Ligand SMILES: Nc1ncnc2c1ncn2[C@@H]1O[C@H](COP(=O)(O)OP(=O)(O)O)[C@@H](O)[C@H]1O
């Protein structure tokens with residue numbers, strides 16, 4: 001009797017297993033779901049991938065442009081300080097300090113000889129990957145350091161909770177990709193505001209330069225089932241940084257400064273939300289009293305805005321963002337997803353950059 005019951009139970013499990021393996025009509029067809037593959041340049045035998053319907057061709061496959069990046073590299077020559085132009089430090093020396101910092105990070109340290117950490121919410125010290133914001137201890141500059149490996153690039157869950165949201169809201173992006181927009185967007189903002197009498201003399205940004213280590217790693221990205229004509233391809237630096245003037249804020253500056261919030265939101269609306277309205281991104285500068293935009297990351301790329309949006313208050317902005325996040329993650333229809341997958345945002349910074357579509361065979 002006991003054996004009979006066990007056999008019956010075994011037969012039930014067998015049927016269940018069979019049932020699970022059988023294809024449900026509701027199960028999506030995997031051969032059509034976007035697939036993002038990453039590997040190190042020069043080693044396509046170790047590949048990592050993520051398959052997700054949220055992955056889009058823009059901006060992932062156009063964010064890095066070698067000519068633009070190289071045109072704005074940190075020079076080796078002396079760089080004069082923003083507040084004491086008679087003083088300077090050579091770009092080569094700053095570059096050497098960053099090289100040493102990377103060695104310390106790779107050795108698992110979280111206190112550094114030449115830098116203090118300003119922000120690490122998007123950084124995983126253990127792997128170590130993500131975005132780390134630091135200040136040089138002896139020079140008036142800030143460093144935004146971006147590190148990814150092929151493995152971490154296709155893993156949105158290992159670099160803080162915000163990056164999970166951005167992945168689903170903005171076509172599979174992470175801070176590594178959106179960091180590449182920071183200089184393009186700064187130039188866009190400067191050009192736009194210099195013709196606006198209301199803002200031209202009141203708004204400023206720090207100077208910014210790109211940096212990569214000598215012989216640093218490169219990540220090759222391949223996108224399948226995204227473009228109708230074939231596989232997408234791009235290469236991005238695995239490690240890069242942005243060096244910016246460190247802005248000194250005025251003493252009267254407080255987080256509850258209602259006036260600053262009002263101006264910041266008005267400015268963001270003028271710029272079609274090309275910058276993140278978060279109040280910490282705007283400092284009233286000591287001495288000049290100008291409003292300095294320190295965070296020039298292209299906000300539509302970060303949260304996947306496809307159309308211009310305008311907000312009268314911070315509360316409405318937060319609610320609008322929360323609504324967009326829940327819609328993108330839980331309530332998008334298949335046709336909405338497919339349209340987003342292939343359409344460039346009206347707010348894209350990269351209208352002049354072409355996608356590279358070519359067959360990529362992976363043995
Ligand atoms: N140029 C700068 N001058 C002074 N502080 C800065 C500068 N850039 C960044 N910071 C500090 O680092 C924080 C994070 O930098 P930010 O570029 O805003 O990163 P995120 O894109 O993650 O918001 C800022 O809120 C500010 O406190």
Ligand SMILES: [Mg+2]
Pocket residue numbers: 276278280281295
């Ligand atoms: Mg910021």
